[in-house]
Amino acid sequence: LGLVDDWLCGVSDAAFVDVLPLLRRTFSAYEPGVRRTLGELVRRETAGAGTAVGGGGVPGFGGELDAVRADAVEPVVRLLLGLPAETDSDRDDLAGVAG
Structure with a gap:
């Protein structure tokens, strides 16, 4: 998630809409349960309730x-x-x- 977040933050405003189909296709390949879990992790991070992505301690992700x-x-x-x-x-x- 941290890698995707860093990449998206670096995309210019003009190119953002152009990369959305790529992002959608990437995540649509996951099973519904996996997408739901990823969404919950993102929601938890944006709400400030979790550990920073990539800092370890994120449920569902290994530390190494x-x-x-x-x-x-x-x-x-x-x-x-x-x-x-x-x-x-x-x-x-x-x-x-x-x-």
């Missing part, structure tokens, strides 16, 4: 990055951003930097 889930969405993010698909050698290069 889930690397397996993050790796699973990387190909889709690359496709959306128009980046080339990652190769095994790219992963090896990054593993050397991270290790």
